[in-house]
Amino acid sequence: xxxxxxxxxxxxxxxxxxxxxxxxxxxxxxxxxxxxxxxxxxxxxxxxxxxxxxxxxxxxxxxxxxxxxxxxxxxxxxxxxxxxxxxxxxxxxxxxxxxxx
Numbered sequence: 001x002x003x004x005x006x007x008x009x010x011x012x013x014x015x016x017x018x019x020x021x022x023x024x025x026x027x028x029x030x031x032x033x034x035x036x037x038x039x040x041x042x043x044x045x046x047x048x049x050x051x052x053x054x055x056x057x058x059x060x061x062x063x064x065x066x067x068x069x070x071x072x073x074x075x076x077x078x079x080x081x082x083x084x085x086x087x088x089x090x091x092x093x094x095x096x097x098x099x100x101x
Contacts, residue, residue: 006029007028007030008027008083009025009026010026010028010080011025012024012025012026012073012079013079014072016064016071018062023068026061026080027061028056028060028080030059030087031058031059036055039051039054045088046085047085049081052077053066053069056084057069
């Protein structure tokens with residue numbers, strides 16, 4: 001039996017600069033219900049950019065600011081959005097999709 005992952009790490013194609021620091025990886029944590037406030041789950045599942053931009057600052061390490069999220073390379077936004085969407089899949093759906101389940 002597989003389990004639903006609660007974290008994911010994304011290596012950025014285009015690292016972010018924060019002062020003297022370069023951010024090359026972002027860790028995402030599976031959001032809790034309160035962190036999804038103001039966002040339609042359907043929008044996150046379909047990787048709507050506005051919905052993902054709202055949620056990312058709430059679930060990333062290092063914590064991304066909204067301007068940093070807005071400046072992400074589209075390829076990096078896609079990777080992050082895909083992980084957020086995957087967090088929302090029910091365990092049964094993940095097991096059906098996994099050939100090793």
